[in-house]
Amino acid sequence: MDKQEVVVVDIKMPFLSMVVFMVKWVVASIPAILILVVLFGFASTLLGGFFSGFGHV
DSSP states (O other), X not given: OOOOOOOOOOOOOOHHHHHXXXXXXXXXXXXXXXXXXXXXXXXHHHHXXXXXXXXXX
8 A cells, every 4th residue: 555645735714614613722722721720830839849948058
């Protein structure tokens, strides 16, 4: 079975359909952003507590 390469040069999509797609994309990204905020908050709390003792004599 031979490989065939494909190059996409144009996508025809109505403007309103693209706007709806982008709004759905933004709404779907909100939970992902919240999860990342919680993970980074946990990591910064953990690292902040770990490194806070290094400045004291």
